[in-house]
Amino acid sequence: MRMRKATSALVGLLLAGVAATPAEAETVRSTQWHLDAMKADDIWTISTGKGVTVAVIDTGVKPIPELDGQVLPGKNFASPSYKGDERTDHSHHGTAIAAVIAGNGKGPGGADSAFGLAPGANILPLRVDFGGDGTAPFRSMIQAIRFAADSDAKVINVSVGGINQSDELDSAVKYAVDKGKLIFASVGNDGNEDVIWPAATPGVVGVGAVDAKGVALKESQHNRYVDVTAPGKDIISGCDGGTGLCKSSGTSEATALVSASAALLWSIHPDWSNNQILRVLLNTAGKPKDGAQRNDYVGYGLVRPRIAVPTPGDPGPADVYPLPDLAAAASPAPAPAAPGGKASPAPKPEAQKSGSDNGSALPWIALGLGACLIIGGAVTAVVIQRSRR
Template identity: 70%
Template structure:
């Protein structure tokens, strides 16, 4: 039985972090009961098939603090932040990276073993890679690129980048390509300004850009809507473990959605350890909850809302192991080749027209009489299979 509704304490967005994180006060509900996103995604059913065991997620962020909910979950990592930022990768200087790691892999046990927040993939491991959010754009970009390259050479299969506003650069694009070539998947936040501006690395070809949806399956007002959006996940009132205060935080935004998408990939990869990064991503895309108007994708929720509850029991054909399933990587390579030859470069603005707000980002019909969130948990609606390439080619770039 639920007690009083949880009181949400909003906090201002800080710098480049693409989520709001605020302390969550205690109340009559258990922590697990407050984690509506786990109920919506049918976590209890998912965990019967997979907990993410055997999969490591590199959390490229502000550090991952030592908290009970992550005890035994965090591997030795590396600190790429400058000496001016005190501590190391196990110090969280913005109380952000810890929350992202917890959304992914928290074990549900707080101080003294009391019940606390769970991550969606509690069997997964976290590789903490701390980067710089201060200083000028060049130094920040360097730490991000170094972290991506480090993760590419590690045992981590998934790279979670719950932040944005990094400068685009050839070095960033090359680091992403290197990671993909070494079998990694990279998920990044699309941004929280609520407009169509693009954020990097979400807009970097080869990175899966993630948007946020609310309890009704519609894109949140703060979530970016542009050609860089590939997938979406819950991103409002996300209760998770964090550092400081009560040890619990309520977050919102595309940061949280990105962490849930990374966790979903970990669940699927744990169940199918021989699949490649391309096959894992293809199945996540094919089993996502599609837009209500039947289009293959739109700029609000991308190809749909991630649904590991569908992907695990009914993955379908994972497709070719060596073909990246999204169109941006091949399109970017083709554009680069055309430019190098001196021929005219085709337009890269090809955004897909989205339905009008406020239901622009809605996922497939819920099919549950209007209550709950079966649109995430159940396999309703048509799934447009994504093969080696998608017909609509979209190359991401910043708006001029």
């Protein structure tokens, strides 16, 4: 089976006991540029995501101080050879993603630390298999999606992906969407047009990454499965519970920020459907700079909770999915045309699709350039020290 490696440069990790210098006297929050860009402080006067649970399908979520009281009992779908449970995270990837979503800004002993975009949200950890070669059995991902669909989680964050597809994955995603869930998944970090699942699965919102200027990262995949984007460059978060933090880049982090944006909106509109939440996120997104309704680099645009939360506008019909992929998958007819545009043929998978799940290993990769899970790549240590006040 063809394998895919995560291209990594990064990544920030974890040195304890290093004394802060005067230059480091700034707060951790002041270094989180993405929260400034997204106007998080203004948003938090309206919503923090309280009452919304985000399922994180990843490498596990450690209940670090930055997530104190927010990590709910989840489920471990990893094989017995992977020690621990869903609150065990040997790579720090899933923990970092959860902290980007819901970090509370408090480290050990209440020390200053990093915030997530939706600090009032809860996290449902769903751990899937990861091996040293970057593989995870296909079945664990499908099981995790179905478990999340049957849970109280409203949002499902999938910052991992693979190069193969199956009918069982399609079915699991459709089941979750029909149960009222919103699924966001990373589109990949190879900087090419290759297709990554589940981001390309009908019913999943594919997320790309941009920098501080709103330009797509060169590592972010570009293809028709990019639906939206969010900041994904130099994202600082809690990740291990010690005195260090993680600084990472990639579509993993961007996906976490889109999931957090959905949680912020759903918290203040609990009666809205998944379709309405997604429609508002799409309608309030910053559109592509080339004037197109969408393009393959940023999708329909940059998610802007600073607009969506205070001024959501009309959420539209509750029972109509706002993206064309589900309708296209259900019919061989041409996909619905965008307003003022021409209909296009129904999307066809561009990578190998297997007809059934036989439990064999499917390549899954953690889609953060360096968020502490390095598969087939070198690690460069970057010290991120909490400020001491």
